[in-house]
Amino acid sequence: MSSYTESEERQALRREVAKLAGKYGREWFTERARSGEKTTELWLEIGRHGYLGINIPEEYGGGGGGIGDIAAVCEELAAQGCPLLLMVVSPAICGTIIARYGTDEQKRRWLPGIADGTGTMAFAITEPDAGTNTHNISTTARREGEAWVVNGRKIYISGVDESDNVLVVARTEDARTGKVKPVLFVVPTDAAGLEYRPIAMEIVSPEQQFQVFLDDVRLPVDALVGDEDGGLVQLFAGLNPERIMAASFSTGLARFALEKAAAYATERTVFHGPIGAHQAIAHPLAQSKIEIELARLMTQKAAALYDAGDDMGAGEAANMAKYAAAEAACDAADRAVQTHGGNGITQEYGMAGLLVATRAGRIAPVSREMILNFVAMHSLGLPKSY
Numbered sequence: 001m002s003s004y005t006e007s008e009e010r011q012a013l014r015r016e017v018a019k020l021a022g023k024y025g026r027e028w029f030t031e032r033a034r035s036g037e038k039t040t041e042l043w044l045e046i047g048r049h050g051y052l053g054i055n056i057p058e059e060y061g062g063g064g065g066g067i068g069d070i071a072a073v074c075e076e077l078a079a080q081g082c083p084l085l086l087m088v089v090s091p092a093i094c095g096t097i098i099a100r101y102g103t104d105e106q107k108r109r110w111l112p113g114i115a116d117g118t119g120t121m122a123f124a125i126t127e128p129d130a131g132t133n134t135h136n137i138s139t140t141a142r143r144e145g146e147a148w149v150v151n152g153r154k155i156y157i158s159g160v161d162e163s164d165n166v167l168v169v170a171r172t173e174d175a176r177t178g179k180v181k182p183v184l185f186v187v188p189t190d191a192a193g194l195e196y197r198p199i200a201m202e203i204v205s206p207e208q209q210f211q212v213f214l215d216d217v218r219l220p221v222d223a224l225v226g227d228e229d230g231g232l233v234q235l236f237a238g239l240n241p242e243r244i245m246a247a248s249f250s251t252g253l254a255r256f257a258l259e260k261a262a263a264y265a266t267e268r269t270v271f272h273g274p275i276g277a278h279q280a281i282a283h284p285l286a287q288s289k290i291e292i293e294l295a296r297l298m299t300q301k302a303a304a305l306y307d308a309g310d311d312m313g314a315g316e317a318a319n320m321a322k323y324a325a326a327e328a329a330c331d332a333a334d335r336a337v338q339t340h341g342g343n344g345i346t347q348e349y350g351m352a353g354l355l356v357a358t359r360a361g362r363i364a365p366v367s368r369e370m371i372l373n374f375v376a377m378h379s380l381g382l383p384k385s386y
């Protein structure tokens with residue numbers, strides 16, 4: 001291995017995951033989405049093989065690997081047309097935060113289910129009024145004797161219907177007017193007072209987004225993950241993994257779109273020779289190949305820095321990777337549609353659906369504008385604009 005290639009082990013992992021996901025494939029995925037069914041078999045199969053929990057510590061049922069490993073799994077699934085958003089959320093965000101800040105008892109209770117897929121955990125920070133400004137969240141937690149009582153409303157929360165628990169970001173009530181002190185609670189999705197409603201999205205995916213209502217939800221004191229005064233540090237532990245995973249989700253989808261486009265451009269002939277012989281078709285696809293590889297390289301750099309314990313270095317790289325990957329994926333999907341001509345808009349070829357799926361990567365989990373803000377401020381030393 002040179003320092004610019006992944007280890008043999010990582011490459012083998014990619015091949016194995018691609019083979020497994022290939023058994024399911026894009027048609028199966030979109031069929032599930034259109035019929036309102038879920039991807040539970042695939043989820044549990046990657047769990048059984050140890051891929052879903054590959055980043056979770058071994059003593060809690062995981063593979064003991066890093067974010068680079070789980071990101072590779074996420075990318076290969078997406079590259080086979082089976083992008084699983086819940087991988088970003090359950091093992092990468094929730095798994096990382098609990099592994100880093102949970103008590104031994106909490107790790108024993110939640111990590112094995114996250115690792116094998118039988119105890120999926122959603123993540124809820126976004127609120128209708130606060131939006132990107134997460135410092136402004138108003139979901140509050142109030143201590144009442146031996147219980148916490150949580151009230152608030154969340155939006156765009158992925159996979160609540162497929163999760164046993166949701167890791168909810170709230171603020172303690174006494175901190176409401178002061179500096180934000182985010183606190184994290186594991187809330188069972190069947191808790192009294194918790195309700196969720198699906199949001200009709202244009203994304204063709206079996207995974208749905210929900211509004212979540214928390215109305216006097218009473219939780220035991222040990223539902224609190226981390227220190228009540230731990231503040232942002234605990235929350236930030238999940239952010240770099242989130243961005244690295246989101247980047248991998250995007251590069252995987254981009255690879256899928258590009259592979260389909262290249263295959264179509266090789267076969268389809270309307271004048272003399274395949275359409276791929278026209279530079280107007282070939283060059284945009286070649287451009288995408290370059291952009292995707294650049295984004296993958298930055299994603300792998302971010303993961304390597306994170307796994308080496310360099311949180312600061314990983315922060316910059318993870319933001320850049322997420323930005324570059326989302327841009328590469330949007331362009332690849334657009335070019336794939338164009339390459340397919342009219343077929344690009346049909347359900348049969350399934351290309352147009354990728355436009356929305358890749359587009360979401362420019363918005364979530366952190367928007368391209370907020371990444372540009374981060375780079376302007378932290379990498380270039382420019383004044384904070386908000």
Ligand SMILES: Cc1cc2nc3c(=O)[nH]c(=O)nc-3n(C[C@H](O)[C@H](O)[C@H](O)COP(=O)(O)OP(=O)(O)OC[C@H]3O[C@@H](n4cnc5c(N)ncnc54)[C@H](O)[C@@H]3O)c2cc1C
Binds near residue numbers: 131364
């Ligand atoms: C498919 C999908 C899945 C999601 N899953 C989850 C989930 O599981 N859990 C969860 O908690 N959230 C989830 N989200 C929410 C997601 O993280 C938010 O949509 C995202 O953070 C943006 O917030 P917003 O939608 O409220 O946009 P807004 O905050 O209203 O922003 C609107 C626009 O204004 C721009 N903007 C805002 N402030 C600034 C600024 N200071 N400078 C420049 N531009 C600015 C934004 O970049 C954006 O383009 C999901 C969203 C989607 C689309």
